[in-house]
Amino acid sequence: MALFFKHIHRAWFLFWILFFFILFYPIYYFTSRKQCFYGILNYCRKLNSFLPSFLSGVFYSYHFEEKLDRNQTYIYCANHSSNLDIMVFCIMAHGKYHFMGKDELLQNPILKIFFSTIDIAVNRESKISAFRAFKKAGDNLELGMSLVIFPEGKIDDHYPPRLGEFKNGPFRLAIDKNIPLVPVSIANVWQLSWDDGRKYGSKPGICDIYIHKPIDTAGLSADDADVLKDKVYKLIESKLVLI
Numbered sequence: 080m081a082l083f084f085k086h087i088h089r090a091w092f093l094f095w096i097l098f099f100f101i102l103f104y105p106i107y108y109f110t111s112r113k114q115c116f117y118g119i120l121n122y123c124r125k126l127n128s129f130l131p132s133f134l135s136g137v138f139y140s141y142h143f144e145e146k147l148d149r150n151q152t153y154i155y156c157a158n159h160s161s162n163l164d165i166m167v168f169c170i171m172a173h174g175k176y177h178f179m180g181k182d183e184l185l186q187n188p189i190l191k192i193f194f195s196t197i198d199i200a201v202n203r204e205s206k207i208s209a210f211r212a213f214k215k216a217g218d219n220l221e222l223g224m225s226l227v228i229f230p231e232g233k234i235d236d237h238y239p240p241r242l243g244e245f246k247n248g249p250f251r252l253a254i255d256k257n258i259p260l261v262p263v264s265i266a267n268v269w270q271l272s273w274d275d276g277r278k279y280g281s282k283p284g285i286c287d288i289y290i291h292k293p294i295d296t297a298g299l300s301a302d303d304a305d306v307l308k309d310k311v312y313k314l315i316e317s318k319l320v321l322i
Contacts (some may be wrong), residue, residue, distance in 0.1 A: 082240035082279070082280060084185050084280075084282075085276075085279060085281060085282050087280075088135065088280060088282055088283070089272070089276045089277075089280045089281040090279050091135055091280055092131060092132075092135040092137070092272075092276075095130065095131035095134050095135060096127070096131045096189070096206065097189070098131075099126065099127045099130055099131060099152065100127060100189050102132065102245075103123045103126070103127055104134040104192075106119070106120070107120060107123060107193075109194070110123070111192060111193070111196035111197055112196070112223070114224075116173075117175045117176050117177075117224070118175050118199055119168070119308075120197060121173075121174065121197075124169040125140065125169050125170055127169070128165070128169040128170050129166075129170050132163075132166060132170075135281075135283065136283025136284070137163070137271060137272075137281075137283055137284065137286065138284075138285045139166075139167060139170055139171075139285075139286045139288060140277070140285050140286065140287050140288065141171055141288050141290060141291045142287065142288065142289045142290065142291070144290060144291050144292045144300070145292040146291065147175050147261070147290070148269070149174065150219055151259065151293075152178070152223050152224065152225050152258055152259075153225045153226075153258065153259055153260070153261045153293060154220070154225070154226045154228065154249055154252065154253045154258050154259070154260045154261065155168065155172070155226065155227045155228070155246060155261045155263055156228060156229075156230050156245075156249055156260060156261070156262055156263065156315070157226065157227070157229055157262075157263035157264070157265050157297050157315065158229070158231065158242055158263075158265055158316075158319060159229035159231050159233070159234050159265075160234055160235075160240040160268060160269035160273065160274070160316050161263070161265075161269050161271070161272050161273055161274060161276075162272065162275050162276070163271065163272050164179065164229065164265055164268060164287065165190075166229045167265055167268065167286065167288055168263075171198040171288070172225060172227065172289075174225075174226040175199050175217075175222075175223060175224045175225070176224060176226070176227060177198050177199065177219060177224050177225075177226060177227070178193070178194075178199070178226075178227045178228070179198070179201060179212060179216055179226060179227070179228045180194060180198065180200060180201070180202075180229075181192075181201055181202075181203065181232070181233065182194075182200040182201060182202045182208070183203065184198075184200055184233055185200050188315025190236070193208070196211045199210050199215055199216055200212070200220075200239060201213075203232050203233075203246070205254075205310075209248065213248050213251075213252055216251050216252060217252060217255065217256055218233060220252070220258055221256065222270045226249075226258075228248075228249045228250075230245035230246050230248070230249050230250075230308075230311075231243040231244070231246075232258050233244060237267065238273055238278075238279075239273075240269050240273065240313070242315065242316050242319060245246040245308050245311070247304055247305070247308060247314055248313070249315045250304045250305075250307045250308045253296045253307070254283045254296050254299045254300065254301060254304060254307065255301070255302060257294050257296055257297055258296060259294060259295055259296065260293065260294045260296060260307070261290060261291065261293045261313040262291040262294070262296075262311045263288065263289070263290050263291065263302070263315070264288070264289040264314070264315045264316075264317070264318035264319055265286070265288050266286075266287040266289060266318050266319055266320050267287055268286040268288075268322040270284070270320065271283070271284045271286060271294060287318075290316040291314050291315075292314070294310070306316075
């Protein structure tokens, strides 16, 4: 019976996500055409994340180790166990930022408009696709657009989730572009909705998100990428709720 109500909650949540997406779609369409409007687009994404969450009883508690500079360009690296992880960043991030995600998102009826414009889709099995994706991400970083990336590359099939191995791309990019890297531990969101919620549904609750102190990459070389990756992995893992 509990599972039945969780699926009802998921349907309710999805209804509000779709409702506000349709409401904001004209704005998404026009603001996604030019980079100068990306700040407006992201503000609408913030509303499209906060309002359905609020109406579904899902709240996000952000714990900052250090206040972030709104004018600074960052690379945010976080663990990935739920589709709600995207909402976590849409609500938290400010101004011009973009996501990098798997190319399957180009087939998602809601996310397609973003991953064909402001965000970056990548086929991680293709070296050419990965090269082009990180080249575009680097160009966007130079334009002052922060990057949100999940270095595991996917949501693992294992439940309860385990922190998977990190890819090297974001750490090399942070060093190459001399961009501060912000590790983010999305601690317990999987307990409210794992993956897309299709198997176990979703439920109301509070998601705890820990934003670690930015890591300065100035003075690091390509040889330091593995050390940086291991440091970020340990920081993120230190705050996760695992069973």
